Amino acid sequence: MGGFPRGGGWAPTTTLLHMDGIEPAVTSAVTLTGVHKRFGRGKNATHALRGVNAAIAKGSFTAVMGPSGSGKSSLLQCAAGLDRPSSGSVKLGDLELSRMMERRLTTIRRERIGFVFQAYNILTALTVEQNVLMPLRLAGAELDRERVVEVLTLVGMERHVKARAGRLSGGEQQRVAIARSLINNPEVVFADEPTGALDPSAAADVLALLRSLVDERSVTVVMVTHEPGAAAWADRVVILASGEIAHDTTDTDPQRIRERIFEASRRTVPVPVPPSKTHQGSRA
Numbered sequence: 001m002g003g004f005p006r007g008g009g010w011a012p013t014t015t016l017l018h019m020d021g022i023e024p025a026v027t028s029a030v031t032l033t034g035v036h037k038r039f040g041r042g043k044n045a046t047h048a049l050r051g052v053n054a055a056i057a058k059g060s061f062t063a064v065m066g067p068s069g070s071g072k073s074s075l076l077q078c079a080a081g082l083d084r085p086s087s088g089s090v091k092l093g094d095l096e097l098s099r100m101m102e103r104r105l106t107t108i109r110r111e112r113i114g115f116v117f118q119a120y121n122i123l124t125a126l127t128v129e130q131n132v133l134m135p136l137r138l139a140g141a142e143l144d145r146e147r148v149v150e151v152l153t154l155v156g157m158e159r160h161v162k163a164r165a166g167r168l169s170g171g172e173q174q175r176v177a178i179a180r181s182l183i184n185n186p187e188v189v190f191a192d193e194p195t196g197a198l199d200p201s202a203a204a205d206v207l208a209l210l211r212s213l214v215d216e217r218s219v220t221v222v223m224v225t226h227e228p229g230a231a232a233w234a235d236r237v238v239i240l241a242s243g244e245i246a247h248d249t250t251d252t253d254p255q256r257i258r259e260r261i262f263e264a265s266r267r268t269v270p271v272p273v274p275p276s277k278t279h280q281g282s283r284a
């Protein structure tokens, strides 16, 4: 990853609070209360999340980390309304997502949430503009080409508006994916390993971009990452262990994050491994 992003004068802000019976701040972009996620039933059930409580403040950058299988993707999927918790509440602002009908949830995701994935999910045969317009097209909304230029300018890709996406580098494609995630002016951008496929320099560019969107545009970013160096760009790091929050800290020093993840992995209880890999099909 691209080294330490910040100067020593940076002061962390309180962006994510353990709830522990305390009412969430009204400024929360996303609030999880007692979120459990269970896959399967009976003794073969996997408890991916075990009562997660968290409030993510608007305009903050949160990194979600933890050992493999600790529940990071499950947390992201539930928080983003891509999957439903088995119990508990997930709110986007004041809106309860967990019991919402699928059709309404789809609309909410399209209109109010942005997604960025490791594999960019860019359609390489289309132009940059066509890719960025895709969420509007899918929503049947007006194709606002001025907004396309605006979001491409935010990510430094406005010169490539008519370029075929397949000609761009991985880092450039990820920038386009971030522009696409912003086209609807979302309340929250969820990023799942957004730098996982990038070289260190392109990764640093993408992280600096996410950071600047938070600092300069008050975008709320929640990012799952395995990389302590990537998490160092966030305001706050939430470390999961066996589906619970083991650490929730504004200390984003990569070495200390590494130590905390190591510690979390030692307290990870073995969870049953599903007999097939079918669950991977549920990933977005």
Ligand SMILES: Nc1ncnc2c1ncn2[C@@H]1O[C@H](COP(=O)(O)OP(=O)(O)OP(=O)(O)O)[C@@H](O)[C@H]1O
Pocket: 039, 040, 046, 047, 048, 066, 067, 068, 069, 070, 071, 072, 073, 074, 075, 271, 272, 273, 274, 278, 279, 280, 282
């Ligand atoms: N659809 C599913 N069906 C069954 N089990 C699942 C499903 N999705 C996730 N799991 C299990 O839930 C647990 C948490 O998985 P999750 O993918 O959320 O962890 P993670 O921290 O994102 O892991 P990784 O870093 O390896 O991607 C794991 O034991 C996983 O095997």
